[in-house]
Structure formats: structure tokens, C-alpha cells
Amino acid sequence: MPKPQLPHVPGQGLAKGVSVTMGEMVRTMFPNKGLKKLIPSPAKGAVTVQYPREKEAPTPRARGVIALKEENCTACMLCGRSCPDWCIYIEGHKELAPPRREGGKPRQVNKLDRFDIDYSLCMYCGICVEVCPFDALFWSPEYEYSEPRIADLLHDKARLGEWMETVPDFEPYEAGSEAKVKKVPR
Amino acid sequence: MLLNQFLLLAAVLFSIGVYGVLARRNGVLVLMSIELILNAVNINLVAFGAYHGTVSGQVFALFVIAVAAAEVGVGLAIVLLLYRNRQSIAVDEVSSMKG
Amino acid sequence: MILAAEEALVAQNIFFGLIAAGTIFGALRVVTTKNVVHAALWLVLVLAGVGANFLLVGAEFTGVTQVLVYIGAIVVLFLFGTMLTRSPIGRDEDVDNPAWYLGLIVAVPLLALLSYAVWDQWGDDHIDSLTPAAAQTTADVSDSIFSTYLVAFEAIGFLLTAALIGAIVLARKE
Amino acid sequence: MRVFAELSYWQQTTLRSVGVLLAVLLPAGAFVQLFLFKLVSFMHNRLGPNEAGPKGSLQLLAEVGKSLQKEDIVPEKADRVLFKMAPYLVVASVLLVYAAVPFGPDAWFTNLDVGIFYILAVSSISVIGILIAGWASANKYSLLGGLRAAGQLIAYELPMVLAVVGVVIQAGTLNLQGIVGAQANGEIFGFGGLGNPFVLTQFIGLAVFMIAMQAELTQTPFDMPVAESELVAGYMTEYSGLRFLLFFIGEFASAGAFAAVAATLFLGGWYLPGLSLTADYMNVVGPLVLFGKMLVLGFIVFWVRFTFPRLREDQLQRFAWTVLIPISLLNILATATLKVVF
């Protein structure tokens, strides 16, 4: 039920309204304390992040762009197959790598020829990162990669590799959690 | 300035107005023509007032304006009534409204 | 620089000529245009011209009233009326009487007659508006209304109310 | 002013024309830049344009420069002539209003005997422009918007006219200079030290005038005619580029004009208590004083605009006819009675 109403003065709601906006304006213009209060500095009072000059820092988990740690990728195709948008293109070939231990047999490894992610199609769901069994894919919170040509949104493995630098470390968990913090291979 | 200038202008307006009243079929346009006539009258009134150096001409013009306003109001209401009943505002069909 | 009397007269006459030409042209368009909204706008020109004429003879208050009431109110009324009765953009062929020439037959002789009468009667009498129209200020208009024409003034009040009520009754369908 | 008086009529006229054009564009620009762009942004807790020029000061020029380059579209079904003419009518009406506003003892363009009456008369011309704009666009939103706008403008013009009557009764003149003088020299109950800006005795009139002004400017809460959320941009829907800019300028210039008129009528115009009423320096100081008062009133307009929701068409009509007009009629009678009694 509606709250009990106080006796109503006509225009009282209107007056409250204008006082709210006025208050907000004054707070925005004069955010300083003390004597400095009289100096208007809206840049400080406003919540605005002035984009080209200052940037907000997205949280470490933010899904901005996918970075590829090429050395870890075995071209196992899992990510490409579970991607709902079919926007990961992988090509690889088998190769004999030198044995891991002295005197061992040469191993057969998959070598990555092509690893493209089409960011114009990607839905930023994170499934690929999640399914990758070899810790080859990571989310980076980086977000500034608009392009005037759509073809440039197809990032090849070199470009994806570059994003690796921007991948932040995983955060520790909140109290009560039993999950283990993973490490980003550097 | 000659008084005649104004009177002649008024005469021309008046005649045009009369022509409009007779030649127009659309009710709104007829009313506009009537306005022309009234304006012609106003010019005369004011001009004569100035000529005689009295303010009565102006006062009368004001009254005419007021009356014109009333006239247009009622006139347009009639036109609307006409339109409502006949879906047309041709004044020559008014006669057929009788009965 | 104050214009010398004659010069002022010339100037005034020139203005009068311009205004009169505009007014007459506008009036002709009012009665000939095929589009009602255009007619209303030409009417604005006529009304403005008439208002200017009022100013020329020193009737300041009436001139402004002309703008306020005629242009600001009556034309708006016309426009509303027009839009209420559906006026298409472009030419509307149905605005003239089939017998429009009748109007010409009446109007032209009327004009001749009137012109002759005016010319005959007032020959070259002058309006002396060069001296500031002593008796033409707003205050005088007011005094005149509230003394000589008091009854008329109150009557106007009743007239307006009656017209309003009448129009409401007409326009409403009970 | 002596220097001034020596100039020929035409020189004076030109000079004043330029001055008044400045007076038209300056407040309009200031209103847009200061209120629409900046203060309102602060109200929203954000910054507003600040990249174009230092602190965004050139934003306005950018707007104009852009408009210059925009294509001019006339819809094919529109009435071309009227479509093009309508913005002129609207702006012209504002220009004519400004022509009669006094800015100082000699800093006026024309000093009409029927000043305020004249202003009220010419300000009503814009209704025609709006109706024409709505009709000539051949667009439903436009037509509906135009009709609504016109219906609203005429409904609120009356309270505005009637609110002025109180001032006229007190001042006893229609002349704006006279009204300024009356306020400067007036006294309330024998105390005349500060003059009598009519806001003190005519505050009801001022309130009515401000509300009507808000409506005349079609600002929220009275912006139903241009209500973006249903009528797109009302009668301006089809206008693009410069012609839209004309409407835009017209809107803000008339905000300036009405603010100037309100300041003159109720706040003492270009006069401030303590300054001289006749001295030459007032021709420079006066406009500034008036401008300051305009800014205050203009701010209120925008403040309210960005705070309130809008009234529905029928509600705002009802408000005008059943609240504002009776109040202003009563105000006239009360003022007249007091004037006669005292």
C-alpha cells in the first residue's frame, strides 16, 4: 500500500524536484571541501571519465579481447568447435619436435599455421577461453580496437599474441571460496 | 499626404473583397474576403479620423476589429458546421441545407 | 538629421506607394489563389499593409492592434479553420464559384464608382500627419473609449461573449 | 548621448541594427552554450561539450559551421515556398520583439509609445510560422506538432498578455522605458530607496508570466508539441541543416527575448538601484545589467526544463484556461483595485 501521505501543498513535489537538480548541480560544480569550495571544478565533481584523456580501467576479468599464447596452443580445435559463432579459424599441421629429454624419441606435435578470431562476429562469450585445455587463450580487458575496415577486425595469431601483454593476473577470490587462483603464463 | 490615397486604397480593397465574396465558393475564402472589406472600412475610418483630427476614427476601427473577430468566430463555426454536415465547405450548397 | 517637411512627405508617399502596392497585390492573391492556406498568408500581407497604413496616418494603437488581433489571432483562427476543413497542399480546384465572373461584373463597376466618388468628394484634401498626431495617442484612444463610447465598449463585451457562446453552440454537436 | 545624436538617421539605424542583432544572437548563443551545454550537464553530473576549443567554448561555432554544410532537404510532397518561409516567420517574430527592448537610457533601437503592447503583438506572429511549418511539411508528426504547438502558444499567450496588464496598471504607461523608470523611481509603502522592481508587488504576475513564457518557448513541462518521445521533433521534424538551425536559434533567441521582456517588466530592466538612470555610462552598463537579469531568468527556464516531466496536451490546455487565466484576471482586478484605493 502507498505510504501514508502528509498533507499536500500544491507544488511541493515540483519544488522537491528542482531542489534535487539544483543540489546535484552545485555538488558537481563545487566538489571541493573547505575554502576551496568556492572554486568551481566540475571535472572533479562529475562522474564523467574524459575518454581520450583519461580512461577507466576495466576489471581484470573484463572480456575485452582474446589473447593467444601461441606456444601453448596445440591446435586441438576444441575452442573452434565449441565456439557458438564459428568465428575461430585454426589450421595446423603435424610436426616432429625435438625430444623433450635427451635421448628420447622425437615427439609428434601439432603446429599452428593459422589462428584467426573474427572479432566482428565474436559474441564475447568466453566459451573458447573456458574450454581451452592448454591455457592458450586469455581474456584481456583491452577494448580499443575499432576499425574503419571490417576486414581488419579479423585478428591473426600475431595480433592475438600481442594482446598477451595486456592480460592481467588473475585476482584472488573472495573469502569463503574454495577455488584456486590460476596463473597467467608469461 | 492626400486623404484620397487612403480612400482609393480602401476602395480598391473593398472592391476586391466584394469580388472575392461573390466569386469564391470555399467558405473560408469567403470569410477572408469579408475581412478585406472590413479592412477597407477600417482604413477609411482611421483616415477620416486623422483627417478630422479626432480619435473617434481609431476607436471605431477598434470596434470594427472586435466585431470582425466575433464575426470570423461565428462565421468559421458556421463553415465548420457546414463541413460537418456536408463534408464540403462550398457556400453555394448552403441553400440545400434548408429543411 | 530630421528630414525636411517636403522630403518627409515624399518619403511618406513613397512608402505609402510601396505599402499600397503590396496590399493590393496581396488582396488580389487572396481572392485568386487556389490554395486556402496560401490565401491566409496573403491575407497576412494585406493586414500588415493596412496596419502600416494606420501607422502612416498616426494611428499607432490601432496599427499595433491590427497586428495583435488580426495577424496574431484572426489569421490563426483562419488557419485552424482551414486545417479543420482539410486543405490539401497544392492547388485545390474547387475553391471558386463556377460563376466567378459575376463577381467581376459587380466589382469592377463598383470600383469605378467608388473611385469616382472619392475623387470627386475629397479632391486633394490633406491629412496632416506631419505634426505629431496630437489627438492620437493611446491615452486619447482610451479616454475616448471610456467617455464617448462607453456604451459601445460594454456592448462589445456582450457581443464578444455572445459570439463565443454562439460559436461554441454551433461547433459542438449535442 | 551626444555622440550618438550627431549621427545621421541612417547611421544610427545601422549602428543600432548591428547592436540589436548582437543582442539577439548573444543571449541565444549564451543560453545554448551556458545552459544547454554546460549548466544542464552539471545538473546531470557530467561535463558537457568540452573538446571543441578551450573548455568547449567553440562548440557553438562548430554547430553553426556544421549547419552551413548540411544538405537542405525539402520533402517532395511539401509546399516548397511555405516550407522555406516558415523559419523566417518564426525568427522574424523574435527579431521584432528585440527591436523594442531598451538596454540603457539611450541604448534602444526604437522607443515605442506602445512598447509592451507592440512586443506582445509581434510575438504572436510566430504562431503562424509554426502552423505553416507543420502544415507545409506534409508530415503527420509535423502537422500534429504544429497544431499542438499553435494551440499551446495561443493558450499561453493570453496569460502572458494579462500578466503584463498588472505591470501596466502600476506603471501607468505602455512605454518600456517608462516602465523601467517607474520601477526605478517607484516606492513601496513610502519606502523608495531601492525603487520598486515590480517583482515585489507583481509577483503573481511574474509567476504567471514565467509559466506562460515556459510554455511559449515550448520547454518542458510544456513541450508536448515537440515531444520527442511521440512526435519526434514536432513541427520541425522535416527540417534539416540551416533551416533547422533557424528554428533552433529562434527558440533560444526567443528565450532570450522573453527573458529580456520579463526582466524589463518585473526586475527593473537595465537599471540597478544605486546607479544613475540617465547617465551616459549606463548605455554600457545597462545592457550588462539587463543581460545578467536575463541570464538569471533564462537559467530558471532551463532548470525547470530539465527537471520536470511534461504535461499532456489536454492537461496543459486545462491548466492555461482554468488556472492561469482566471488567476491573471484576478491579479488585474486586485492590482486595479489597489491602485484605485491607494
Added chain:
Amino acid sequence: MSEFLRSYLTVGVFFGVGVAILYSVLALGGLLRPTRPQPQKYIAYESGVDPVGFGWSQSQIRYYIFALLFVMFDVEAVFIFPWATRLEYYDVFGLVEMVIFIVVLALGLVYAWRKNVLRWI
């Protein structure tokens, strides 16, 4: 030429100057702006779909009644203003006259009110 005629002349001049400036700005824009006709550019805007029906249509008669009311009160204002300037001289007599006048007109308003035409539907 009388002082007051000149003041109106200046109004005219001012009007002319203003319109001329506006016009020249538009002309300047004409030099700068492009014209690139596209097939649908000149169709009336209607939220992106084909305009349905007549672009304009007669609408509410309310508009008319309000316009009418406006005209009546505008005429009233014409008489009030001169009276207001001279009230001091007319004194009680003028007051009474005007009260009668206003009341008579207000009757019209009340009538409209009672007839429910101020309801905007």
C-alpha cells in the same frame, strides 16, 4: 516625419536587415552544402515506414474552440491595455466599467468551461 513614424521605420529597417542577414547566411550555406539526391531522401519521415494515408487530415475541433476563446480574450486585452495606462484618471468609475467588461467575458469562459469544451476532447 514624425518621431513615432520614424521609430516604426526603424523597426522596418531592422526587420529588413535581420531577414537579409538570415537570407545571406542561407545563401552562404547554399554555396557550401552538397546536394546528393537519393531515391528515398524526399519521402516524408514516418519512423522509417511508408507514410500511410493522407499526410494531413482535419483534426480536433477543440483547436478551433481554443483559438476562438483566444481571439475573444485577445480583443479584450486590446481594450484593457489603454484602460490600464489611464486607470489613475478613471478611478473607481473605470474600475467598475472594466470589472463589468471582464466579468462579461469571463462568463463566456465559464460557459465554455461548463459546456466542457475546455476538456480538450
Added chain:
Amino acid sequence: MGLVESGKVPKPLTSLLSTSRKFSLWMYQWGLACCAIEMAAAFMPRYDVMRLGVIPLPASPRQSDLLCVSGTLTDKMAPPLRRLYEQMPDPKYVISMGSCANCGGPYWDSYSVTKGCDQIVPVDIYVPGCPPRPETLLEAIVLLQEMIQNEDMGERWRGDPIVLR
């Protein structure tokens, strides 16, 4: 034929004109789906595109300079998009925001979604993301502003109205 098309405008003037175009981008918000909300968020206090002179006022295409297609464009919606784009006065710019607008995004295989708004209107900047965060849109706008500053006015004025790249 205006002066610009004939290339008669001197350089300093063009750059002045470009600057004013750049800082006055009235944005026609073609908000279609989730991205629309992020686009709206970009107008709001925290991101405030108005700072860059992008003014989200116009509700009608006639007054807008910049079209921001944000969200899923369906086949049913495509004709209106084309029409409203054409109804905008030149010079006009288009930003395609989000995967859906770029090429169908999550609905790339749907039977009713247009695979990219660039099939319908020429796009100047593609913004990646699903949805792109508001700052990404800001970045795109900054990019666009650079582009406007350096573009050849004559070409944009003259060329074939629809330039599909």
C-alpha cells in the same frame, strides 16, 4: 553545384569546415538491441559523448549527421534503416556498433537477421564488442573525428551517394 564540389574552397577554410563538422555530430540513435543500451550509456554522465560534440538530440533523421547502428539488424528492419539513412542530409557518417551490426554476431546463422548493416548502408567505423563498452564507442567516435578532419570534402560531396566499402 556548390563551391566545395568544384574544389574551389581554399585549404584553411576546408580545414575549418572539417573541424566544425567534426565537433558537431548530431547522432541519430539507431538503437536496436542490447548495444543500444550501451550506446545510451555512452550519452549518460559516466561517459558523456556530448563532451566530444556528439549531440544525441535529434529524433528525426533530418537533423542528424551521424547514424549509429547499434544492435541486431533484422531483415524486417533493414528497409527502414536504408530509408532513414537516405533521409539524412549529407554529409553523413555511419558507425556500426557491436557484432550484430558488424556481421550478424551471435545470430549469424539466424533466418531473420541481416548479416551486417554494411550490406544496407555504407559504414565508416566498425566497433567490435558484444556489446562494446561505451568507451569503445567513444574510441570509435574519436577515430571518426580524425577521419572527418582529414577527409576530402569534395569527394564526399560529389561521389556516388552510397559508397559501400
Added chain:
Amino acid sequence: MSSADAPAPEATAVEPEAEPTDDIRSGLLATLELELGEAIVESHLKPGIGLWVRVTTEAWNDAAVAARDKLGCTFFDFLSGIDWMPSPFGRYEVADIDTEVSLAEKVAAARAADRISGYAGGDTRFQVFARVVNVTAHHDVVLKCDVPEDTLTVPTWSRTYAGSNWHEREACEMFGIRFDGHPDLRKLYLPGEFEGHPLRKDFPLLSRVVKPWPGIVDVEPMPGEVAADGDAAEEEVDG
């Protein structure tokens, strides 16, 4: 009441507090049986979870009236259709691309294949189902009915539940099921020129046909890993 070929494990322990709910649902079913009698073809009750009732096509609207008036299910939740034909195309992935069978042939094969059917059974390819809720007693029922293959028409609910108007339009558009007596069965979603009924299983998603599945490029899976379409090695993962 009978449980059809529902593969749901019947043996699951019913939670102790679910017992009373179960009573409620059997009560509901009893009421409906009383009201509709023969018209109830089959029903399925999952204790603590829900009640499915299949009625004959003719009694479709009567069932709605009964549910509304006798069970108090005044809240109309949704109405839609099901196409029980197995999908001819799968998920358009590896297996589909390999074969040289044309789309039409796949569809034909799917038509011939065995149909499955859900709770409360079904005899036809298309079914209509709807759910109504009693918002005061908090119980609900899912009603189903078969759609005759030849006419594809079932009676409308739009007079019983005003809200079903749009749902029926949707079902008509998506499955081609007609609703007898519906005021206007115009398209709700798709542009006028659109042909086909997208939710029928034999409506192909052309984009998926045209674009090769990126996962098809064959690189040998690492030992111990699972192919995406492979039979799941039930590898457990935790948190």
C-alpha cells in the same frame, strides 16, 4: 494415469516435502478427468514437478475452459507448438558436411525416421501445448493436444484466454498450425514476403549450410582429449 515413454528416471527419490504437492496434482488431474472425461488421452505426472495432460484435438478449448473455471488457472502462461520430427540436419557440423546427401534427401530421411514424443505421448508430428497457472493456489498444468496431420488445425483459445491471441499467431507463423476461430492469424514476426515455417525441423538454416564448420579442419586430437562431437568420456570436473 499413465506415464508414456518418458525416459525420465522414475526411481528418483521423491523429496519428503513433495508428497503433499503430489496430492494436489493428482487432485487437479482428477478434477480435469471428471470434467473432460473421454477427452483426456493421456497424462503424465511428475511428483513435485508438474502435470502434463494430453487432450483430444476437439476438446482443446474445452480443456482450457475447464482449467480456467474448474482449476482456477486464470493466468495464461504460454501456448506453443512442437515439431516432433527428428532434425534432418543435426547441428550442421562435421557429419553433415561430409555426406553428399542433398538437403531434400535429408529431410525425406528424417520424415521417414521414427518420431519421438514427449511426456503424455503424442500421435502426430505436430503438437500444441500450453501452460496455465492458478496464481492464488500456486498450481499449474501443461495441456497438450495433437494436431491432425491433414488439416493442421486446432480450435483457438483466444476466446478463453485473451492472451493466447498472440501466442497462436506465433505458433501459426512458426509451425504453420492454423487455429480455428482465431480473429486474425497474420504474421507476427517475419516480414510479409517470408516463406516457410522456421520452427519446423525441416526448415534449414542456410547460413550454417553455406559456411563450413571451422572445426572440420582435421588435426588429430591429442591423446586423452575428446572431440567436440565425440561420445562423452564422462570426465568429471569440479569447481
Added chain:
Amino acid sequence: MTLTQRDELRAYAHHATDARVNVELETEGMTLNIGPQHPATHGTLRIVAKLDGEQVIAAEPITGYMHRGYEKLVEVRTWPQINTLVNRIDWVGSFSNEVPFILACEQLMEIEAPPRARAIRTILFELARIANLVLFAGDMALQLGAQTAAMYAFRDREYVLNLLESASGGRFHPNFDRIGGLKDDLPKGWIDDTRAALVKIREFCDEMDLLVTGNEIFEARTRGVGIIPADVALSYGLSGANLRASGIDWDLRRDGGISGLAYDDVDWKVWTHPDGDCFARYWVRLQEIREAAHITEQLLDKLPAGPIMAKVPRIVKVPAGEAYVETENPLGAMGFYVISAGDLGPFRVKIRTPSFNNISVASWVMRGVYVPDIVTILASLYFILGDIDR
């Protein structure tokens, strides 16, 4: 508000609904198209209204401009892929879309999420509700012309979005829910951030109360406008705040008997309003924001420790069967009717979206109202286009 006042309102609404058209003048109707691209329809709804002057004779919403074929798409996707796809149905409260789907799958698989996961799910569910309804409050005011309120709404919504992002990585589309639990645990400091954000949200509610709720103009525009009586609301299947604003006390959080969420552990209240008009819908939603903040705070206080994932096979295959789970989403009752044939993906999913039903009542309510009321009614019914058209 007293009972008599309410009756008056109702009488007024009935009068308006039965309004016959124009006594004055038989005007030929004017058809007004609002949308598909129109600010009032926040998205791409199109309203075709037949007008008589300022009055609406008949108005019909035309949908489909945002139809993306969800029900078809999910048939060709796997269970985890669907989870991320359904995020985009109601895109302002994305997380809440995942919940009923996941719960339906869990019901079929007969597994239950661990308590910690359930609590966090509920918290995120309520945060999504806040994000959604705060947007509503701002948008409602914006549609009525109060621009500032919308600004504040978006400003304060950012705090909630930041929370969602720092937990799940996505501002909008978290894709955080998994069959059997959640994708990840919360990052450190999240709880404190949430508390701080909730303070902001409360402040926002108070600010809205001052700025909008008590505003006479707002009341004039919304009270008595667009009244939906309870029986009509039920037969159209209105749900959520729209139904509660018509006086029906039904909230799936309390009455749904859903085991995957932690509502029974906390103390909260279902708000209803008897009027059924636009104001009631607004008011109920505003209260729900506060209530959601209240629920969240309690859950934060007693967040259980433990794992966040139950034992679930790595490759999810849902056993054959049918399940329908409906939860109380910000927009109303949203349900997924999942039919599985035991495959990697579902056989058929019927998505019951609240807005679809909510907006189907629009043509009923909008008969006889004024043109501006269309906007008010649409804003107060509150729909998300993706939620209508799917």
C-alpha cells in the same frame, strides 16, 4: 489512496476505454505510425494507432523488428552455447535470463547447485533486477519528459554493471551461470563493492522519489492512465510488476517453489499496488528495487562458504525429458520449456518471455487514450524488445 478514489479511477478508465469517437466532428481517422525507429519505443516496436484528433481509436503493436529466431537457434546449439545466447533475450537484466534455463536443465539432470552457488546466483539475479529496474525508472521518467532522471538512472546503474563485470567479465552478458553452479567464484573485495553500490542504489531510489514520484506533473500523467484490471491482466498472462500493480500478490520468487535460488533463506516482501494504472506499475517497480537491495544485503551477510560447482560431466548431455522452469525475472515470469532428447543440445526449447505477454495487452489498454498516453503506457508496461520478439 482511499477506496473511493480508486473506484473513481477505475470508472474513469472504463469510461475512457469505451470512449466512442468524437462527438463533434466525424473526422476521418488519421493513422499514426509510431516506430519502428522511434524514440518512444525504445527499440524497434512499432505502434500503428488510428487517431481521432488526439484520441486513439485503436492501436496495435507490430512486433517482429527484433525477431532473431531464438527458438530455432537453440536447436542447433549445445547446452553451454545456449546459455550465452539466452543472455541476450532481456538484455538489460541478462543474468536473469540464464537462471531459468539453467534451472530447467538442472531439473532434468537432477542435480543441484551447492549453497554458495545458489546464494551468489540469487545475488546476481537481484543485481540484474536492480540494473533492469533502475533503467526502467529512468526510462519511464525520460519518456514523460524528465531527462535528468534518466541521467541519474544510467549513472547509478553503472555501479551495478561494474559489479557484474568484475564478477563475470561482462557488463551486459555475463554468461556466468553453469549447469550445476557458477563459472567462477567472486573476486576479492566484491562483497564490499556491492555494499557500497547498494548504498548508491538506495540513494537513487530516494532521489527518484523526490524528483519523480511525488512530482505533481508525473502523477497527473500516470495516475488513472492505462488501468489494467486484475482479471484482464491474468487472462493476458501479464506477469511481474505489471501483475502485482493490478493487485495480484503473485511472485515466483516466493511462490514458484524453485530450489535453485536462495530466496527462502532471506526475509523480504512482495509489493503490490491496487490501482493497476501506470503510476502503480512505476511505484511497484521502484519498491522492488529497494527490496532487491534488501535481499542482496541479507544474502551478502550470510554468504556460505564452499564450492560453487556441483559434479557435472565435462561434456554436458541433458537426459531426455521435459522440464519447465519459470522464474521471476525483472520483467516478469520468464520460463524455459526444455525438451531434451538426451543430446548435446536440446530438441526444442520454448522460451516464455514476459514482455511478449505484457505487450500483447497494449492494444487493449490503449483504446480511447490520448496520443501522449501511448508513450506513458508503453513505458510503464516496460518491455524489452528482445524479450518480445526473441
